Amino acid sequence: MVRQATLNNQRKMENMATGKKLDGKPYAGxxxxxxxxxxxxxxxxxxxxxxxxxxxxxxxxxxxxxGYPAENENYAAASSGTALVTSTHxxxxxxxxxxxxxxxxxxxxxxxxxxxxxxxMMVVIR
Amino acid sequence: MKTQKNTFASKKRNSCRFLLATLAVATSxxxxxxxPEISGVTMAQAANRLVTIAYxxxxxxxxITLDVQTNVTGDVWTSIGGAAVRNAMGDVWKRxxxxxxxxxxxxxxxxxxxKIADGGARAVVTAWALDNTPDYMAVDVSxxxxxxxxTYYPAADFVPGGVTNAExxxxxxxxxxxxxxxVTWTMGSTPLETKRxxxxxxxxxxxxxxxxxxxxxxxxAQWGLIQPSRLTxxxxxxAADRAxxxxxxxxxxxxxxxxxxxxxxxAYRWPxxxxxxxxxxxxxxxxxxxxxxxxxxxxxxASRAGNGDTKWGDGSGILNADSDANLNLLGRYERNGGKVxxxxxxxxxxxxxxxxxxxxIVGSYAPNAWGLYDMQGNVWEWCLDWYESDITExxxxxxxxxxxxxxxxxxxSRSNRVLRGGSWFGAAGACRPAQRNSNAPSxxxxxxxxxxxxxxxxx
Numbered sequence: 001m002v003r004q005a006t007l008n009n010q011r012k013m014e015n016m017a018t019g020k021k022l023d024g025k026p027y028a029g030x031x032x033x034x035x036x037x038x039x040x041x042x043x044x045x046x047x048x049x050x051x052x053x054x055x056x057x058x059x060x061x062x063x064x065x066x067g068y069p070a071e072n073e074n075y076a077a078a079s080s081g082t083a084l085v086t087s088t089h090x091x092x093x094x095x096x097x098x099x100x101x102x103x104x105x106x107x108x109x110x111x112x113x114x115x116x117x118x119x120x121m122m123v124v125i126r
Numbered sequence: 127m128k129t130q131k132n133t134f135a136s137k138k139r140n141s142c143r144f145l146l147a148t149l150a151v152a153t154s155x156x157x158x159x160x161x162p163e164i165s166g167v168t169m170a171q172a173a174n175r176l177v178t179i180a181y182x183x184x185x186x187x188x189x190i191t192l193d194v195q196t197n198v199t200g201d202v203w204t205s206i207g208g209a210a211v212r213n214a215m216g217d218v219w220k221r222x223x224x225x226x227x228x229x230x231x232x233x234x235x236x237x238x239x240x241k242i243a244d245g246g247a248r249a250v251v252t253a254w255a256l257d258n259t260p261d262y263m264a265v266d267v268s269x270x271x272x273x274x275x276x277t278y279y280p281a282a283d284f285v286p287g288g289v290t291n292a293e294x295x296x297x298x299x300x301x302x303x304x305x306x307x308x309v310t311w312t313m314g315s316t317p318l319e320t321k322r323x324x325x326x327x328x329x330x331x332x333x334x335x336x337x338x339x340x341x342x343x344x345x346x347a348q349w350g351l352i353q354p355s356r357l358t359x360x361x362x363x364x365a366a367d368r369a370x371x372x373x374x375x376x377x378x379x380x381x382x383x384x385x386x387x388x389x390x391x392x393a394y395r396w397p398x399x400x401x402x403x404x405x406x407x408x409x410x411x412x413x414x415x416x417x418x419x420x421x422x423x424x425x426x427x428a429s430r431a432g433n434g435d436t437k438w439g440d441g442s443g444i445l446n447a448d449s450d451a452n453l454n455l456l457g458r459y460e461r462n463g464g465k466v467x468x469x470x471x472x473x474x475x476x477x478x479x480x481x482x483x484x485x486x487i488v489g490s491y492a493p494n495a496w497g498l499y500d501m502q503g504n505v506w507e508w509c510l511d512w513y514e515s516d517i518t519e520x521x522x523x524x525x526x527x528x529x530x531x532x533x534x535x536x537x538x539s540r541s542n543r544v545l546r547g548g549s550w551f552g553a554a555g556a557c558r559p560a561q562r563n564s565n566a567p568s569x570x571x572x573x574x575x576x577x578x579x580x581x582x583x584x585x
Binding site: 103104105106107108109110111112113114115116117118 | 181194251
């Protein structure tokens, strides 16, 4: 409910910016106050369920699958096939071991993470 | 006497032990100094969605990269993809000195509308030793001076804006690491290949080091940023699109050996460093990196991208010496816009033509299997080597970095430098990965440009 109200407010602000009201008609405006002063936008984080970043329901979403870390992709291609005529190749494991020796990594603990838009509350000053 | 002898022997043994121990410590120290260690990686998110990743880098400076992974598909951690984390800032994507370091990331900007349950997201911070830096390197040639103009990315999807971003065709050189170290492969072609020539004899080559090579040919905009005193050297300089077309009409000598002229200055010939006032000399000063032209072998290895005889660099077959349907997708040549059909033959386009004729905007066609664009067609590319018709050099034995041997082989004149890759001017057969061409190093031609190379790893 709160979210819907916020969305409505966002939409109202956008409509005002474009000179149209929610119903699509031109915004009449107040002759005594410049349009951009009519609305003071106060972005406030809604504390409930936000600040703590407690465990959240994992919504359905899409994510991009990356091959990272890519292990010697060039090498793999060079040694993958039959395409190279009469060539012999270095032992892949030796090259991969060399790679690993010169690259180290560390992992953090798992956390909850959210990247949805911050909800904002608008105060309209008339 | 016996005691004295034993004492002497004992001292000698102790001395040897000390020497060995010293060597062991020194060796260990050397190895440790070369291998950076990452520890103490933490990841936290503030209420405003800002994510802070802290880590400790020990033992050596390193190039740092970041990945964010989730385990929402089960116990398997999966990257959310480079595009989602490449806006991370701070001590990442560059050389970082040892110490406690911090990265900040705005997932709400680059990876919006995701909610990951507790324990479901983690940061992976990778430290790359300075002699094994990540797969992509971007060098800002518009920046003023010195090392530190480079950023690094572990895969194509991490490159800001994507590898086809116009930035990499104008103000930034994007370089791709080629894993060539100790790989033995076949250079040249066999008689099975269409339109092959006698100077392409197939032979085995082993390259001894990895290297970075330009994802694109050097463009007119990039040339102008390095050599403003000869701002517009190219023939195809239509103002509407010249910035992202390859620079052409530049000689080998002005790229490497002379100060903006076609003169050959012997003192700067490879393996000496380039003339400081040449294109490569200025690029070296600007970047702090050892930029050069690729050797012929380095060029062909990168062009083949793991594909051998009778294949283009994307793995498709070489079909026809004149007009090749597979090459149509890979690069600009005579029959797909390079020249103009006048009803009876293919003729040169007007020098003022747009990029639909003559040279194409770099990256207009598909890349080869290793993500390099225009390795076939567009412009011939200068290589480091003197041209010698006998490519096998050592009678067919495996060659090690066969670039400009110390003395000319019998019967070789050493008057020309190698050109590779074909151009807008030629038919399909001239664009084959094995095709060899050459020209005098003082020559400027509207069909000849270049791409750059540097060693893999910071110096």
